[in-house]
Amino acid sequence: MLTIPVESQLLFAGILFFLGLISLLVRRNLIFMLMSIEIMFNSAGLVFIIASRHWNQPDGQVMFIFILAVAAVEVAIGLALILQVYRHFKTLDVNEINKLKD
Amino acid sequence: MPITNIIALIPALPLFSFLILVLFGEKLSRKVVGWIGAGSVGVAALLTVLVGINFIKTLPEVKSYSVVVWQWLHVGNLTANIAFSLDSLSLVFIFVITFVGFLIHIYSIGFMSKDEGFTRFFAYTNLFVSSMLILVLADNILLMYLGWEGVGLCSYLLIGFWYKEPANGAAARKAFIITRIGDTAMIIGIFILFVSFGSFNIQEIMQLASAKWAVGSSLAMITAALLLGGALGKSAQLPLQTWLPDAMAGPSPVSALIHAATMVTAGVYLIARTNVLFSLAPIVQTVIAIIGALTLLIAGFSALAQDDLKRILAYSTISQIGYMFLALGVGAYSAAIFHFMIHAFFKALLFLAAGVVILTLNEEHDIFKMGGLRKKMPVVFWTFLIGSASLSALPLVTSGFYSKDAILWYSYSSNTGGIVLWLAGIVGAFLTTLYSFRMIFITFFGEAKTKPTFHAGKLMTIPLIVLAFLSVVGGFIELPSSMGNFHLFSNLVNNTLPEVVIKNVENYEWLFQLISAAIALSGIYLAYRFYYKKPTYIESFNHSKLNHFFEKGFGFDNVYDVVFVKPIVWLAEIDKKDIFDQLNISISKLAIWGNHFLSFAQNGKLKWYLLSFTIGIALILTLMINK
Amino acid sequence: MDIFFYIAAVVAIISTIMAISERNAIHSLLFLILSFLGISVVFYLLDAPFIAALEVIIYAGAIMVLFIFVSMMLNIGLEKEQEKKWLKPRMWILPSILAAILFVDLILALRNTPIIVVEKQIIQPKQVGISLFSTYLLAVEIAGILLMAGVIGAYHLGSQKKKVLHRFLEKE
Numbered sequence: 085m086l087t088i089p090v091e092s093q094l095l096f097a098g099i100l101f102f103l104g105l106i107s108l109l110v111r112r113n114l115i116f117m118l119m120s121i122e123i124m125f126n127s128a129g130l131v132f133i134i135a136s137r138h139w140n141q142p143d144g145q146v147m148f149i150f151i152l153a154v155a156a157v158e159v160a161i162g163l164a165l166i167l168q169v170y171r172h173f174k175t176l177d178v179n180e181i182n183k184l185k186d
Numbered sequence: 187m188p189i190t191n192i193i194a195l196i197p198a199l200p201l202f203s204f205l206i207l208v209l210f211g212e213k214l215s216r217k218v219v220g221w222i223g224a225g226s227v228g229v230a231a232l233l234t235v236l237v238g239i240n241f242i243k244t245l246p247e248v249k250s251y252s253v254v255v256w257q258w259l260h261v262g263n264l265t266a267n268i269a270f271s272l273d274s275l276s277l278v279f280i281f282v283i284t285f286v287g288f289l290i291h292i293y294s295i296g297f298m299s300k301d302e303g304f305t306r307f308f309a310y311t312n313l314f315v316s317s318m319l320i321l322v323l324a325d326n327i328l329l330m331y332l333g334w335e336g337v338g339l340c341s342y343l344l345i346g347f348w349y350k351e352p353a354n355g356a357a358a359r360k361a362f363i364i365t366r367i368g369d370t371a372m373i374i375g376i377f378i379l380f381v382s383f384g385s386f387n388i389q390e391i392m393q394l395a396s397a398k399w400a401v402g403s404s405l406a407m408i409t410a411a412l413l414l415g416g417a418l419g420k421s422a423q424l425p426l427q428t429w430l431p432d433a434m435a436g437p438s439p440v441s442a443l444i445h446a447a448t449m450v451t452a453g454v455y456l457i458a459r460t461n462v463l464f465s466l467a468p469i470v471q472t473v474i475a476i477i478g479a480l481t482l483l484i485a486g487f488s489a490l491a492q493d494d495l496k497r498i499l500a501y502s503t504i505s506q507i508g509y510m511f512l513a514l515g516v517g518a519y520s521a522a523i524f525h526f527m528i529h530a531f532f533k534a535l536l537f538l539a540a541g542v543v544i545l546t547l548n549e550e551h552d553i554f555k556m557g558g559l560r561k562k563m564p565v566v567f568w569t570f571l572i573g574s575a576s577l578s579a580l581p582l583v584t585s586g587f588y589s590k591d592a593i594l595w596y597s598y599s600s601n602t603g604g605i606v607l608w609l610a611g612i613v614g615a616f617l618t619t620l621y622s623f624r625m626i627f628i629t630f631f632g633e634a635k636t637k638p639t640f641h642a643g644k645l646m647t648i649p650l651i652v653l654a655f656l657s658v659v660g661g662f663i664e665l666p667s668s669m670g671n672f673h674l675f676s677n678l679v680n681n682t683l684p685e686v687v688i689k690n691v692e693n694y695e696w697l698f699q700l701i702s703a704a705i706a707l708s709g710i711y712l713a714y715r716f717y718y719k720k721p722t723y724i725e726s727f728n729h730s731k732l733n734h735f736f737e738k739g740f741g742f743d744n745v746y747d748v749v750f751v752k753p754i755v756w757l758a759e760i761d762k763k764d765i766f767d768q769l770n771i772s773i774s775k776l777a778i779w780g781n782h783f784l785s786f787a788q789n790g791k792l793k794w795y796l797l798s799f800t801i802g803i804a805l806i807l808t809l810m811i812n813k
Numbered sequence: 814m815d816i817f818f819y820i821a822a823v824v825a826i827i828s829t830i831m832a833i834s835e836r837n838a839i840h841s842l843l844f845l846i847l848s849f850l851g852i853s854v855v856f857y858l859l860d861a862p863f864i865a866a867l868e869v870i871i872y873a874g875a876i877m878v879l880f881i882f883v884s885m886m887l888n889i890g891l892e893k894e895q896e897k898k899w900l901k902p903r904m905w906i907l908p909s910i911l912a913a914i915l916f917v918d919l920i921l922a923l924r925n926t927p928i929i930v931v932e933k934q935i936i937q938p939k940q941v942g943i944s945l946f947s948t949y950l951l952a953v954e955i956a957g958i959l960l961m962a963g964v965i966g967a968y969h970l971g972s973q974k975k976k977v978l979h980r981f982l983e984k985e
């Protein structure tokens with residue numbers, strides 16, 4: 085039985101999330117941005133598990149399973165889109181892909 | 187009574203012809219247009235004669251005929267109908283309008299035959315005749331105002347008829363704006379009348395006014411003064427007389443029809459029609475006389491200094507209407523109306539003849555470039571001479587003598603007249619003779635300075651002859667007491683208008699007639715001396731400053747320009763960018779600036795968007811933490 | 814037992830930091846796999862062994878492998894990465910500041926909320942299973958449909974369009 089206070093567990097999850105956020109803002113390659121989104125997904129799931137353990141309910145783990153499924157689908161589609169973007173723009177630099185402006 | 191339906195037809199026929207010409211005129215040939223245009227007025231003249239005979243037969247029991255054509259407005263207690271009422275005053279007017287109008291239309295067929303705006307001209311003149319007839323036949327004052335505005339509109343359209351020349355447009359605008367000032371005064375007067383009496387019907391108003399308002403009450407004075415303002419504008423009297431000389435930019439038939447015979451006399455009609463109001467405000471009536479006297483003098487002096495043939499005649503018109511106002515001012519209503527009729531005859535004649543002269547000399551207006559036309563255009567010369575003689579009131583043979591003399595006598599002998607008014611009138615008569623014979627001597631005598639290039643046809647000369655005949659004969663229906671006492675005209679008119687009240691003086695009418703005859707003859711002699719025999723005597727006067735002052739119409743134009751025109755133009759220049767519009771534009775400019783300012787944030791760069799998310803989240807969470 | 818938590822947490826954090834600052838794509842993804850393994854250990858320590866297994870199998874095993882396949886396919890290899898002067902140190906400043914602000918907010922939030930302590934029990938996978946198929950049955954079905962949509966979408970999006978230009982003209 086872990087006796088670590090919940091706050092530190094949550095802080096750990098928070099650190100992971102913010103690392104993912106920083107990576108999202110800094111990176112210029114699309115693949116890396118998708119990767120940092122995965123980090124954030126993961127840390128959100130970690131928070132759910134922590135909560136599930138804290139409240140003694142299985143609902144948190146169920147939620148994590150769903151998050152997993154969504155993350156998988158999202159990665160699949162996202163990578164397929166990146167393939168198309170690469171074929172069209174010939175580059176993965178996100179600053180070049182700015183056609184969605186006025 | 188079927189006769190009353192005919193009354194409604196009289197203004198309706200020219201109106202129909204106007205509509206036909208406007209809608210179909212372009213497809214019709216010139217001949218047909220001429221027939222329709224002149225014919226409608228001619229038929230109206232015939233109907234007038236018919237109605238007139240009928241009317242005179244039923245005098246003095248029936249004083250007026252009325253017919254209601256249809257209801258125009260009915261809101262609450264405000265009722266106005268399209269209704270016409272004929273009495274002796276309006277009978278005289280419609281006779282002059284349709285008859286002289288018909289002659290002028292025939293003349294115009296010849297005059298405008300080479301012009302490309304032939305159809306347009308007849309459409310406008312028919313609309314004018316119709317509006318003028320509505321004005322004088324109107325039963326209620328609102329309908330009269332409709333006709334008033336209609337003639338103002340047609341005057342604008344016809345003065346600026348040759349619109350390709352910008353100066354003509356400017357003259358038309360000037361006329362419209364100045365008469366507009368008068369019209370505004372008039373409509374305020376109409377409003378006061380309606381508010382006081384609750385009706386627009388002229389007869390009702392007159393009865394209620396004499397019942398409710400005391401003589402000299404302030405309301406009566408204000409209303410009378412306002413209506414007088416309207417009359418001053420339309421009749422080109424002081425201080426609103428500056429538009430008439432410039433209105434000579436229109437074709438000569440227009441000048442004859444509108445600015446000699448009919449429209450400018452609308453003011454006379456108005457005052458005669460609402461004479462009850464003016465007798466309730468005696469001060470205003472005296473003002474009318476004074477304005478009339480001043481105007482006739484100023485216009486007389488100005489006419490003496492003009493070089494343009496039509497401008498001389500324009501100032502002469504202003505002067506003669508001044509006589510009519512003088513007569514109205516002293517209460518001599520029948521004399522004023524008589525002079526109106528006679529003036530219509532000879533002034534229309536003079537304008538038409540001047541039109542022939544100008545056309546013959548290929549658009550030459552300056553009299554000093556004319557000359558010697560006596561031999562070349564005999565018909566025109568003799569008719570012009572008869573017209574000028576009538577204008578100068580040549581004794582006994584011309585109708586002008588009888589009408590002007592009646593005015594001069596009443597200006598002295600009426601209850602509200604006096605020696606001063608008579609003196610003004612007599613000096614004016616002297617000036618009249620002087621300038622009209624100056625016109626004749628310079629234009630028709632001497633050596634020809636411009637060769638005639640055009641020969642007038644029958645269409646143009648026959649109306650001249652008819653009008654000349656009337657200028658001689660027309661006076662015989664009203665002979666003064668010293669010469670036969672034949673008062674046909676004043677008997678007719680006095681069924682509607684009050685008789686002139688004469689002071690208790692000896693009947694010195696014959697003395698006054700003698701004086702005016704002497705003045706007229708001496709005027710002719712002086713004109714002969716100075717303008718024909720030895721023109722060098724007055725060369726120095728011609729170039730003097732005084733002459734220049736007269737020529738500019740006593741400087742009224744300059745004064746108005748400085749006092750009114752320049753400040754308004756200055757204000758308009760300041761507001762060129764239109765301040766209120768700028769306020770509206772600034773709102774849209776703000777929106778566009780906001781767009782530029784904020785659109786940098788929509789540059790399509792993903793990283794920007796993510797950064798803005800994060801900043802947003804950071805801000806919101808930081809703010810919420812403190813709760 | 815507590816110490817294992819801290820060790821696993823530190824490993825996860827360090828490998829994440831390496832993952833996000835590494836220039837080479839493949840190296841970065843491998844570091845990420847390492848991070849997920851560390852998190853999986855944490856899951857196990859948090860009395861969720863089934864979830865730990867799932868994390869390794871699906872997250873580290875399927876999703877990351879997919880990433881690696883795609884980055885190999887698109888050749889985000891060494892030579893491109895070395896060009897990256899994009900990752901200059903000064904680019905990290907602003908995001909770090911923002912993240913720091915948010916982190917401080919998190920700490921303050923945790924401090925201010927009173928945390929109720931409940932008796933801890935281990936939650937068996939069986940409980941999770943029963944919960945999935947009774948209470949959350951509808952969500953499970955929808956998740957299945959979502960996966961199917963993902964498969965179809967990925968197939969269509971990933972397919973190459975027919976080339977209409979001759980290959981000589983294709984060179985732009």
